[in-house]
Protein backbone atom coordinates (compact mmCIF):
# COMPACT_ATOMS: atom_id res chain seq x y z
CA UNK A 296 0.00 0.00 0.00
CA UNK A 297 2.75 2.36 0.98
CA UNK A 298 4.73 1.67 -2.18
CA UNK A 299 1.65 2.25 -4.37
CA UNK A 300 1.13 5.65 -2.77
CA UNK A 301 4.78 6.50 -3.29
CA UNK A 302 4.63 5.53 -6.95
CA UNK A 303 1.41 7.51 -7.39
CA UNK A 304 3.05 10.48 -5.72
CA UNK A 305 5.97 10.33 -8.14
CA UNK A 306 3.69 9.86 -11.13
CA UNK A 307 1.38 12.73 -10.27
CA UNK A 308 4.15 15.03 -9.13
CA UNK A 309 4.02 17.12 -5.99
CA UNK A 310 1.19 19.28 -7.36
CA UNK A 311 -1.42 16.64 -6.84
CA UNK A 312 0.33 14.26 -4.47
CA UNK A 313 -0.06 16.74 -1.63
CA UNK A 314 -1.45 20.21 -1.29
CA UNK A 315 0.95 22.98 -2.17
CA UNK A 316 1.09 25.60 0.60
CA UNK A 317 1.75 28.86 -1.24
CA UNK A 318 1.64 30.80 2.01
CA UNK A 319 4.20 28.69 3.88
CA UNK A 320 7.08 31.14 3.41
CA UNK A 321 7.40 34.80 4.39
CA UNK A 322 9.64 36.84 2.08
CA UNK A 323 11.81 38.54 4.66
CA UNK A 324 14.46 40.18 2.47
CA UNK A 325 14.51 41.43 -1.10
CA UNK A 326 17.71 42.58 -2.74
CA UNK A 327 16.94 43.39 -6.38
CA UNK A 328 18.70 45.17 -9.25
CA UNK A 329 16.12 46.45 -11.67
CA UNK A 330 16.80 47.71 -15.19
CA UNK A 331 13.95 49.62 -16.81
CA UNK A 332 13.95 50.44 -20.53
CA UNK A 333 10.88 52.53 -21.37
CA UNK A 334 11.56 52.47 -25.13
CA UNK A 335 11.08 48.69 -25.21
CA UNK A 336 8.62 48.59 -22.25
CA UNK A 337 10.97 46.14 -20.59
CA UNK A 338 12.15 45.30 -17.12
CA UNK A 339 15.06 43.01 -16.23
CA UNK A 340 15.52 41.96 -12.63
CA UNK A 341 18.36 40.14 -10.91
CA UNK A 342 18.78 39.60 -7.24
CA UNK A 343 18.38 37.65 -4.08
CA UNK A 344 15.45 36.74 -1.87
CA UNK A 345 15.39 35.33 1.63
CA UNK A 346 12.39 33.21 2.55
CA UNK A 347 11.47 32.03 6.03
CA UNK A 348 9.35 28.96 6.72
CA UNK A 349 6.57 30.25 8.98
CA UNK A 350 4.70 26.96 9.30
CA UNK A 351 5.13 24.28 11.96
CA UNK A 352 6.25 21.68 9.39
CA UNK A 353 9.41 21.36 7.31
CA UNK A 354 8.79 22.77 3.80
CA UNK A 355 10.50 21.98 0.52
CA UNK A 356 8.38 23.81 -2.09
CA UNK A 357 8.78 27.57 -1.97
CA UNK A 358 6.59 29.34 -4.53
CA UNK A 359 7.64 32.51 -6.37
CA UNK A 360 5.15 34.43 -8.47
CA UNK A 361 5.68 37.35 -10.89
CA UNK A 362 3.37 38.99 -13.40
CA UNK A 363 2.37 36.59 -16.20
CA UNK A 364 3.89 39.03 -18.71
CA UNK A 365 7.32 38.26 -17.20
CA UNK A 366 9.41 35.12 -17.50
CA UNK A 367 11.80 33.33 -15.21
CA UNK A 368 15.33 33.25 -16.64
CA UNK A 369 17.05 31.43 -13.82
CA UNK A 370 16.60 30.41 -10.20
CA UNK A 371 19.63 29.21 -8.28
CA UNK A 372 20.33 28.27 -4.68
CA UNK A 373 23.87 28.44 -3.36
CA UNK A 374 25.08 29.00 -6.92
CA UNK A 375 23.51 25.80 -8.21
CA UNK A 376 20.48 25.69 -10.53
CA UNK A 377 17.36 24.98 -8.53
CA UNK A 378 14.80 22.42 -9.63
CA UNK A 379 11.57 24.25 -10.41
CA UNK A 380 8.44 24.05 -12.48
CA UNK A 381 7.17 27.27 -14.07
CA UNK A 382 3.53 27.60 -15.05
CA UNK A 383 0.96 30.31 -15.53
CA UNK A 384 -1.31 30.67 -12.51
CA UNK A 385 -4.66 32.33 -13.16
CA UNK A 386 -5.49 35.01 -10.59
CA UNK A 387 -6.77 38.58 -10.63
CA UNK A 388 -4.14 39.85 -8.23
CA UNK A 389 -2.09 40.97 -11.27
CA UNK A 390 -3.41 43.31 -13.99
CA UNK A 391 -2.63 40.65 -16.61
CA UNK A 392 -5.02 38.21 -14.91
CA UNK A 393 -2.25 35.74 -14.18
CA UNK A 394 1.13 35.11 -12.61
CA UNK A 395 4.22 33.25 -13.80
CA UNK A 396 4.58 30.87 -10.93
CA UNK A 397 7.76 28.95 -10.17
CA UNK A 398 7.32 26.05 -7.75
CA UNK A 399 10.75 25.12 -6.46
CA UNK A 400 11.67 21.70 -5.10
CA UNK A 401 14.47 22.01 -2.56
CA UNK A 402 16.97 19.22 -2.04
CA UNK A 403 16.71 19.74 1.71
CA UNK A 404 13.46 20.80 3.40
CA UNK A 405 13.56 24.06 5.35
CA UNK A 406 12.72 23.48 9.03
CA UNK A 407 10.13 25.65 10.80
CA UNK A 408 11.54 29.20 11.20
CA UNK A 409 14.48 28.22 8.97
CA UNK A 410 15.40 30.34 5.96
CA UNK A 411 16.51 29.76 2.40
CA UNK A 412 18.30 32.23 0.13
CA UNK A 413 17.35 32.17 -3.53
CA UNK A 414 19.16 33.94 -6.40
CA UNK A 415 16.95 34.79 -9.32
CA UNK A 416 16.70 36.46 -12.66
CA UNK A 417 13.54 37.32 -14.57
CA UNK A 418 12.24 39.87 -17.02
CA UNK A 419 9.96 40.81 -19.87
CA UNK A 420 7.67 43.65 -20.76
CA UNK A 421 5.08 45.50 -18.68
CA UNK A 422 2.66 47.09 -21.13
CA UNK A 423 -0.66 48.43 -19.96
CA UNK A 424 -2.96 45.43 -19.50
CA UNK A 425 -6.66 45.47 -18.64
CA UNK A 426 -7.32 41.73 -19.03
CA UNK A 427 -8.49 41.09 -15.48
CA UNK A 428 -11.11 43.84 -15.74
CA UNK A 429 -12.34 43.31 -19.29
CA UNK A 430 -12.87 39.59 -18.69
CA UNK A 431 -15.41 40.41 -15.99
CA UNK A 432 -17.16 42.84 -18.32
CA UNK A 433 -15.62 46.22 -17.50
CA UNK A 434 -15.43 48.31 -20.71
CA UNK A 435 -11.80 48.61 -21.84
CA UNK A 436 -11.81 52.40 -21.67
CA UNK A 437 -12.93 52.43 -18.05
CA UNK A 438 -10.60 49.58 -17.16
CA UNK A 439 -7.66 51.59 -18.52
CA UNK A 440 -8.46 54.41 -16.09
CA UNK A 441 -7.86 52.21 -13.06
CA UNK A 442 -5.28 49.70 -14.35
CA UNK A 443 -2.92 52.37 -15.69
CA UNK A 444 0.31 50.61 -14.68
CA UNK A 445 2.82 50.32 -17.52
CA UNK A 446 6.36 50.84 -18.69
CA UNK A 447 6.36 52.94 -21.83
CA UNK A 448 8.05 55.90 -23.43
CA UNK A 449 5.18 58.20 -22.59
CA UNK A 450 4.43 57.01 -19.06
CA UNK A 451 6.13 54.63 -16.67
CA UNK A 452 4.42 53.90 -13.36
CA UNK A 453 4.05 50.47 -11.84
CA UNK A 454 2.39 49.64 -8.55
CA UNK A 455 3.22 46.40 -6.75
CA UNK A 456 1.03 43.72 -5.19
CA UNK A 457 -2.61 44.02 -6.20
CA UNK A 458 -1.64 45.64 -9.53
CA UNK A 459 1.58 44.25 -11.02
CA UNK A 460 3.77 41.58 -9.44
CA UNK A 461 7.01 43.22 -10.58
CA UNK A 462 8.78 41.74 -7.54
CA UNK A 463 8.19 38.11 -6.48
CA UNK A 464 5.25 37.32 -4.22
CA UNK A 465 3.37 34.18 -3.18
CA UNK A 466 -0.43 34.24 -2.99
CA UNK A 467 -3.40 31.95 -3.42
CA UNK A 468 -5.54 32.62 -6.50
CA UNK A 469 -8.09 35.40 -6.02
CA UNK A 470 -10.87 36.54 -8.27
CA UNK A 471 -12.39 39.99 -8.85
CA UNK A 472 -15.81 38.41 -9.13
CA UNK A 473 -15.55 36.91 -5.63
CA UNK A 474 -16.51 39.88 -3.49
CA UNK A 475 -13.54 41.20 -1.64
CA UNK A 476 -11.03 38.44 -2.33
CA UNK A 477 -8.37 40.59 -4.01
CA UNK A 478 -8.41 43.22 -1.30
CA UNK A 479 -8.24 40.62 1.48
CA UNK A 480 -5.47 38.70 -0.23
CA UNK A 481 -3.42 41.89 -0.71
CA UNK A 482 -4.04 42.97 2.90
CA UNK A 483 -2.96 39.55 4.21
CA UNK A 484 0.23 39.71 2.11
CA UNK A 485 1.04 43.23 3.25
CA UNK A 486 0.47 42.39 6.90
CA UNK A 487 2.72 39.34 6.68
CA UNK A 488 5.50 41.19 4.88
CA UNK A 489 5.23 44.40 6.88
CA UNK A 490 8.40 43.64 8.85
CA UNK A 491 10.40 42.64 5.75
CA UNK A 492 13.20 44.58 4.12
CA UNK A 493 13.45 45.58 0.48
CA UNK A 494 16.64 46.93 -1.09
CA UNK A 495 16.23 48.02 -4.67
CA UNK A 496 18.54 49.50 -7.23
CA UNK A 497 16.83 51.01 -10.26
CA UNK A 498 18.69 51.75 -13.49
CA UNK A 499 17.12 53.53 -16.43
CA UNK A 500 18.36 55.41 -19.46
CA UNK A 501 17.93 59.05 -20.35
CA UNK A 502 17.01 62.26 -18.62
CA UNK A 503 14.29 61.09 -16.30
CA UNK A 504 13.46 61.12 -12.65
CA UNK A 505 12.63 58.18 -10.49
CA UNK A 506 10.07 58.38 -7.71
CA UNK A 507 10.03 55.21 -5.67
CA UNK A 508 7.85 55.27 -2.61
CA UNK A 509 8.26 53.47 0.62
CA UNK A 510 6.55 53.74 3.96
CA UNK A 511 8.63 56.45 5.47
CA UNK A 512 10.25 58.50 2.79
CA UNK A 513 10.19 58.86 -0.94
CA UNK A 514 13.50 58.54 -2.68
CA UNK A 515 13.68 61.02 -5.49
CA UNK A 516 16.54 60.93 -7.92
CA UNK A 517 17.65 63.78 -10.05
CA UNK A 518 20.50 61.91 -11.72
CA UNK A 519 19.78 59.68 -14.67
CA UNK A 520 21.46 56.33 -14.31
CA UNK A 521 20.98 54.19 -11.25
CA UNK A 522 19.52 54.87 -7.87
CA UNK A 523 19.22 52.85 -4.71
CA UNK A 524 16.00 52.81 -2.77
CA UNK A 525 15.43 51.02 0.48
CA UNK A 526 12.31 50.12 2.42
CA UNK A 527 13.18 48.94 5.90
CA UNK A 528 10.69 47.74 6.87
CA UNK A 529 8.24 47.69 3.95
CA UNK A 530 5.36 48.31 6.33
CA UNK A 531 1.95 48.48 4.67
CA UNK A 532 3.28 50.24 1.58
CA UNK A 533 2.85 48.88 -1.92
CA UNK A 534 6.30 49.31 -3.51
CA UNK A 535 5.74 51.48 -6.55
CA UNK A 536 8.01 53.14 -9.09
CA UNK A 537 7.45 56.00 -11.46
CA UNK A 538 9.91 57.24 -14.07
CA UNK A 539 9.29 60.40 -15.98
CA UNK A 540 10.47 63.89 -16.73
CA UNK A 541 8.95 65.30 -13.57
CA UNK A 542 9.54 68.71 -12.10
CA UNK A 543 9.18 69.23 -8.36
CA UNK A 544 7.33 71.94 -6.47
CA UNK A 545 8.06 72.10 -2.76
CA UNK A 546 5.56 74.24 -0.94
CA UNK A 547 5.02 72.97 2.62
CA UNK A 548 3.18 70.86 3.53
CA UNK A 549 3.12 69.68 -0.08
CA UNK A 550 5.69 68.18 -2.42
CA UNK A 551 4.29 67.93 -5.91
CA UNK A 552 5.94 66.07 -8.76
CA UNK A 553 4.37 67.37 -11.96
CA UNK A 554 4.74 66.79 -15.67
CA UNK A 555 6.74 69.46 -17.49
CA UNK A 556 4.45 72.25 -18.63
CA UNK A 557 1.96 71.75 -15.79
CA UNK A 558 3.50 74.13 -13.29
CA UNK A 559 0.41 76.31 -13.13
CA UNK A 560 -1.75 73.31 -12.16
CA UNK A 561 0.80 72.24 -9.55
CA UNK A 562 0.65 75.74 -8.05
CA UNK A 563 -3.14 75.56 -7.72
CA UNK A 564 -2.77 72.27 -5.82
CA UNK A 565 0.01 73.59 -3.62
CA UNK A 566 -2.02 76.67 -2.71
CA UNK A 567 -5.13 74.61 -2.00
CA UNK A 568 -3.10 72.35 0.29
CA UNK A 569 -1.51 75.27 2.07
CA UNK A 570 -4.91 76.84 2.77
CA UNK A 571 -6.62 73.80 4.15
CA UNK A 572 -3.63 72.46 6.13
CA UNK A 573 -4.08 74.42 9.41
CA UNK A 574 -7.69 73.28 9.77
CA UNK A 575 -6.66 69.63 9.35
CA UNK A 576 -3.85 70.01 11.90
CA UNK A 577 -6.34 71.44 14.40
CA UNK A 578 -8.49 68.32 14.07
CA UNK A 579 -5.95 65.56 13.54
CA UNK A 580 -2.74 66.83 15.13
CA UNK A 581 0.68 67.77 13.77
CA UNK A 582 1.71 66.19 10.51
CA UNK A 583 4.05 63.24 10.82
CA UNK A 584 5.09 63.51 7.18
CA UNK A 585 4.59 65.85 4.23
CA UNK A 586 1.96 65.23 1.57
CA UNK A 587 3.66 63.88 -1.55
CA UNK A 588 1.67 64.20 -4.79
CA UNK A 589 2.75 62.65 -8.09
CA UNK A 590 0.90 63.69 -11.23
CA UNK A 591 -0.80 61.10 -13.42
CA UNK A 592 -0.44 62.40 -16.98
CA UNK A 593 -3.93 61.52 -18.24
CA UNK A 594 -6.80 63.46 -16.68
CA UNK A 595 -9.06 60.39 -16.82
CA UNK A 596 -6.77 58.16 -14.74
CA UNK A 597 -8.16 57.25 -11.34
CA UNK A 598 -6.13 58.57 -8.40
CA UNK A 599 -4.30 56.15 -6.16
CA UNK A 600 -2.95 56.56 -2.63
CA UNK A 601 -0.29 54.33 -1.20
CA UNK A 602 2.83 54.40 0.90
CA UNK A 603 2.57 58.08 1.64
CA UNK A 604 2.27 59.10 -2.01
CA UNK A 605 -0.87 60.32 -3.75
CA UNK A 606 -1.05 59.78 -7.51
CA UNK A 607 -3.57 62.00 -9.24
CA UNK A 608 -4.18 63.95 -12.42
CA UNK A 609 -3.62 67.66 -11.71
CA UNK A 610 -5.20 69.12 -14.81
CA UNK A 611 -8.84 69.52 -13.86
CA UNK A 612 -10.64 70.77 -10.79
CA UNK A 613 -11.79 73.89 -8.95
CA UNK A 614 -9.73 74.97 -5.98
CA UNK A 615 -12.57 74.11 -3.57
CA UNK A 616 -12.73 70.54 -4.91
CA UNK A 617 -8.95 70.22 -4.69
CA UNK A 618 -9.09 71.33 -1.05
CA UNK A 619 -11.57 68.55 -0.34
CA UNK A 620 -9.34 66.00 -2.12
CA UNK A 621 -6.24 67.17 -0.25
CA UNK A 622 -8.03 67.16 3.12
CA UNK A 623 -7.96 63.37 2.84
CA UNK A 624 -4.19 63.27 2.20
CA UNK A 625 -3.46 65.85 4.89
CA UNK A 626 -5.49 63.84 7.41
CA UNK A 627 -3.41 60.75 6.52
CA UNK A 628 -0.24 62.79 7.04
CA UNK A 629 -1.39 63.70 10.57
CA UNK A 630 -3.24 60.60 11.68
CA UNK A 631 -2.35 56.95 11.16
CA UNK A 632 -4.02 53.86 12.53
CA UNK A 633 -3.71 50.16 11.77
CA UNK A 634 -7.53 50.09 11.86
CA UNK A 635 -8.98 50.95 8.46
CA UNK A 636 -12.22 52.39 9.80
CA UNK A 637 -10.10 54.95 11.67
CA UNK A 638 -7.31 55.45 9.14
CA UNK A 639 -9.53 55.82 6.08
CA UNK A 640 -12.77 56.72 7.87
CA UNK A 641 -11.23 59.79 9.51
CA UNK A 642 -9.63 60.87 6.21
CA UNK A 643 -13.07 60.82 4.57
CA UNK A 644 -14.57 62.56 7.60
CA UNK A 645 -11.90 65.27 7.12
CA UNK A 646 -13.20 65.82 3.59
CA UNK A 647 -16.76 66.34 4.85
CA UNK A 648 -15.44 68.74 7.51
CA UNK A 649 -13.68 70.82 4.86
CA UNK A 650 -16.85 70.87 2.77
CA UNK A 651 -18.66 72.23 5.85
CA UNK A 652 -15.95 74.86 6.35
CA UNK A 653 -16.39 75.98 2.76
CA UNK A 654 -20.16 76.18 2.41
CA UNK A 655 -21.84 75.14 5.65
CA UNK A 656 -23.44 72.04 7.14
CA UNK A 657 -25.91 71.47 4.30
CA UNK A 658 -23.05 71.27 1.78
CA UNK A 659 -21.23 68.72 3.94
CA UNK A 660 -24.40 66.63 4.32
CA UNK A 661 -24.96 66.76 0.55
CA UNK A 662 -21.36 65.60 0.04
CA UNK A 663 -21.95 62.63 2.35
CA UNK A 664 -25.37 61.90 0.88
CA UNK A 665 -23.80 61.32 -2.57
CA UNK A 666 -21.94 58.38 -1.06
CA UNK A 667 -24.94 56.93 0.82
CA UNK A 668 -26.66 54.74 -1.84
CA UNK A 669 -23.80 52.20 -1.98
CA UNK A 670 -23.91 51.88 1.80
CA UNK A 671 -27.68 51.42 1.77
CA UNK A 672 -27.17 48.73 -0.86
CA UNK A 673 -24.53 46.96 1.22
CA UNK A 674 -26.74 47.06 4.32
CA UNK A 675 -29.90 45.99 2.50
CA UNK A 676 -29.88 42.56 4.13
CA UNK A 677 -30.75 44.29 7.41
CA UNK A 678 -33.95 45.86 6.11
CA UNK A 679 -37.01 44.64 8.03
CA UNK A 680 -38.29 41.58 6.21
CA UNK A 681 -35.22 41.16 4.01
CA UNK A 682 -34.14 37.56 3.67
CA UNK A 683 -30.58 38.53 2.79
CA UNK A 684 -30.57 35.88 0.09
CA UNK A 685 -32.50 37.73 -2.58
CA UNK A 686 -29.83 40.42 -2.87
CA UNK A 687 -27.56 40.21 -5.89
CA UNK A 688 -24.73 41.40 -3.67
CA UNK A 689 -22.80 39.04 -1.45
CA UNK A 690 -23.88 39.13 2.20
CA UNK A 691 -21.34 41.67 3.33
CA UNK A 692 -22.32 42.32 6.92
CA UNK A 693 -19.13 43.71 8.44
CA UNK A 694 -18.45 45.27 11.79
CA UNK A 695 -16.50 48.48 11.25
CA UNK A 696 -13.75 47.40 13.57
CA UNK A 697 -12.85 44.51 11.22
CA UNK A 698 -14.20 45.90 7.95
CA UNK A 699 -12.27 45.14 4.78
CA UNK A 700 -14.99 46.27 2.39
CA UNK A 701 -14.43 49.83 1.24
CA UNK A 702 -18.04 50.91 1.52
CA UNK A 703 -17.79 50.10 5.24
CA UNK A 704 -14.37 51.39 6.22
CA UNK A 705 -14.72 54.47 4.03
CA UNK A 706 -18.38 55.53 3.71
CA UNK A 707 -19.96 54.02 6.82
CA UNK A 708 -16.95 55.06 8.90
CA UNK A 709 -17.22 58.64 7.61
CA UNK A 710 -20.85 58.79 8.76
CA UNK A 711 -19.98 57.24 12.12
CA UNK A 712 -17.30 59.89 12.76
CA UNK A 713 -19.75 62.59 11.77
CA UNK A 714 -22.44 61.22 14.11
CA UNK A 715 -19.95 60.96 16.97
CA UNK A 716 -18.92 64.53 16.36
CA UNK A 717 -22.58 65.67 16.41
CA UNK A 718 -23.08 63.77 19.68
CA UNK A 719 -19.99 64.74 21.66
CA UNK A 720 -19.02 68.05 20.04
CA UNK A 721 -15.89 69.15 18.20
CA UNK A 722 -13.70 69.71 21.26
CA UNK A 723 -14.18 66.30 22.84
CA UNK A 724 -13.71 64.47 19.56
CA UNK A 725 -10.62 66.49 18.57
CA UNK A 726 -9.03 65.82 21.97
CA UNK A 727 -9.75 62.09 21.73
CA UNK A 728 -8.31 61.93 18.18
CA UNK A 729 -5.19 63.79 19.27
CA UNK A 730 -4.76 61.47 22.27
CA UNK A 731 -4.80 58.43 19.98
CA UNK A 732 -1.57 56.40 19.77
CA UNK A 733 -1.53 53.65 17.12
CA UNK A 734 0.97 51.57 19.13
CA UNK A 735 -1.41 51.52 22.11
CA UNK A 736 -4.42 50.50 20.03
CA UNK A 737 -4.52 46.85 21.04
CA UNK A 738 -8.19 46.43 21.92
CA UNK A 739 -11.38 47.12 20.01
CA UNK A 740 -12.58 49.47 22.76
CA UNK A 741 -9.41 51.62 22.86
CA UNK A 742 -10.86 54.61 21.04
CA UNK A 743 -14.15 54.41 22.90
CA UNK A 744 -12.17 54.74 26.15
CA UNK A 745 -10.24 57.72 24.81
CA UNK A 746 -13.52 59.39 23.99
CA UNK A 747 -15.08 58.46 27.33
CA UNK A 748 -12.23 60.35 29.03
CA UNK A 749 -13.34 63.50 27.19
CA UNK A 750 -17.08 63.01 27.21
CA UNK A 751 -18.92 61.55 30.16
CA UNK A 752 -21.98 59.93 28.69
CA UNK A 753 -22.76 56.35 27.84
CA UNK A 754 -21.65 55.64 24.29
CA UNK A 755 -21.45 51.86 24.63
CA UNK A 756 -24.75 51.35 22.80
CA UNK A 757 -23.58 53.51 19.91
CA UNK A 758 -20.22 51.73 19.49
CA UNK A 759 -22.04 48.43 19.80
CA UNK A 760 -24.58 49.22 17.08
CA UNK A 761 -22.18 50.94 14.69
CA UNK A 762 -18.58 49.88 15.31
CA UNK A 763 -18.30 46.53 17.09
CA UNK A 764 -21.17 44.92 15.18
CA UNK A 765 -22.93 45.40 11.90
CA UNK A 766 -26.57 46.05 12.69
CA UNK A 767 -27.43 47.74 9.43
CA UNK A 768 -28.86 51.26 9.32
CA UNK A 769 -31.65 52.86 11.34
CA UNK A 770 -34.98 53.66 9.74
CA UNK A 771 -36.87 56.63 11.19
CA UNK A 772 -40.37 57.84 10.73
CA UNK A 773 -42.51 60.26 12.65
CA UNK A 774 -45.40 58.44 14.31
CA UNK A 775 -47.16 61.39 15.92
CA UNK A 776 -46.99 65.17 16.18
CA UNK A 777 -48.76 67.13 18.95
CA UNK A 778 -48.73 70.90 18.56
CA UNK A 779 -49.80 72.95 21.59
CA UNK A 780 -50.41 76.66 21.54
CA UNK A 781 -48.88 78.50 24.46
CA UNK A 782 -49.32 82.09 25.63
CA UNK A 783 -48.95 84.54 23.97
CA UNK A 784 -47.83 83.33 20.49
CA UNK A 785 -45.50 80.49 21.29
CA UNK A 786 -46.01 76.88 20.34
CA UNK A 787 -44.68 73.65 21.72
CA UNK A 788 -44.58 70.69 19.39
CA UNK A 789 -44.08 67.13 20.62
CA UNK A 790 -42.65 64.89 17.92
CA UNK A 791 -42.69 61.10 18.37
CA UNK A 792 -40.19 59.14 16.28
CA UNK A 793 -39.98 55.42 15.71
CA UNK A 794 -36.79 53.66 14.64
CA UNK A 795 -37.69 50.40 12.92
CA UNK A 796 -34.04 49.61 12.08
CA UNK A 797 -31.62 47.52 14.15
CA UNK A 798 -29.12 50.31 14.85
CA UNK A 799 -29.86 53.14 17.26
CA UNK A 800 -28.81 56.73 16.70
CA UNK A 801 -29.07 60.24 18.02
CA UNK A 802 -30.90 62.08 15.28
CA UNK A 803 -31.80 65.76 14.75
CA UNK A 804 -35.53 66.55 14.85
CA UNK A 805 -36.69 69.89 13.44
CA UNK A 806 -39.94 71.82 13.60
CA UNK A 807 -40.30 74.18 10.66
CA UNK A 808 -42.31 77.31 10.20
CA UNK A 809 -42.55 79.90 7.46
CA UNK A 810 -39.81 81.83 9.28
CA UNK A 811 -37.30 79.07 9.87
CA UNK A 812 -36.86 76.08 12.12
CA UNK A 813 -36.07 74.98 15.66
CA UNK A 814 -34.25 71.71 16.25
CA UNK A 815 -33.32 69.31 19.00
CA UNK A 816 -31.47 66.02 19.08
CA UNK A 817 -33.24 62.81 19.99
CA UNK A 818 -31.77 59.44 20.88
CA UNK A 819 -33.85 56.66 19.35
CA UNK A 820 -32.54 53.17 20.01
CA UNK A 821 -33.10 50.26 17.64
CA UNK A 822 -36.74 49.13 17.40
CA UNK A 823 -37.82 51.79 19.89
CA UNK A 824 -39.82 54.99 19.98
CA UNK A 825 -38.87 58.28 21.58
CA UNK A 826 -40.29 61.77 21.61
CA UNK A 827 -39.04 65.30 22.02
CA UNK A 828 -40.76 68.61 22.79
CA UNK A 829 -39.64 71.51 20.65
CA UNK A 830 -40.74 75.10 21.42
CA UNK A 831 -41.14 77.47 18.48
CA UNK A 832 -42.21 81.14 18.62
CA UNK A 833 -44.38 81.08 15.47
CA UNK A 834 -46.99 78.78 13.94
CA UNK A 835 -45.29 75.44 13.14
CA UNK A 836 -45.95 73.79 9.80
CA UNK A 837 -43.85 70.69 9.48
CA UNK A 838 -41.80 68.26 11.59
CA UNK A 839 -38.73 66.59 10.08
CA UNK A 840 -36.54 63.83 11.48
CA UNK A 841 -32.93 63.41 10.27
CA UNK A 842 -31.19 66.16 8.34
CA UNK A 843 -29.08 63.57 6.51
CA UNK A 844 -26.37 63.31 9.14
CA UNK A 845 -27.55 59.83 10.19
CA UNK A 846 -27.36 57.29 7.36
CA UNK A 847 -30.75 55.57 7.26
CA UNK A 848 -32.13 52.90 4.98
CA UNK A 849 -34.82 55.25 3.66
CA UNK A 850 -34.23 58.99 3.67
CA UNK A 851 -37.49 59.81 1.90
CA UNK A 852 -40.17 59.32 4.57
CA UNK A 853 -38.91 61.62 7.26
CA UNK A 854 -41.41 64.47 7.52
CA UNK A 855 -44.94 65.09 8.77
CA UNK A 856 -47.23 68.08 8.33
CA UNK A 857 -48.33 69.69 11.61
CA UNK A 858 -52.13 69.96 11.98
CA UNK A 859 -52.24 73.35 13.72
CA UNK A 860 -55.66 74.42 12.42
CA UNK A 861 -57.69 72.19 14.76
CA UNK A 862 -55.54 72.73 17.83
CA UNK A 863 -54.97 76.44 17.42
CA UNK A 864 -57.57 77.93 19.68
Ligand SMILES: [Zn+2]
Nearest residue numbers: 600623639642
Ligand atom coordinates in the same frame (compact mmCIF):
# COMPACT_ATOMS: atom_id res chain seq x y z
ZN1 LIG B 1 -7.03 57.28 2.20
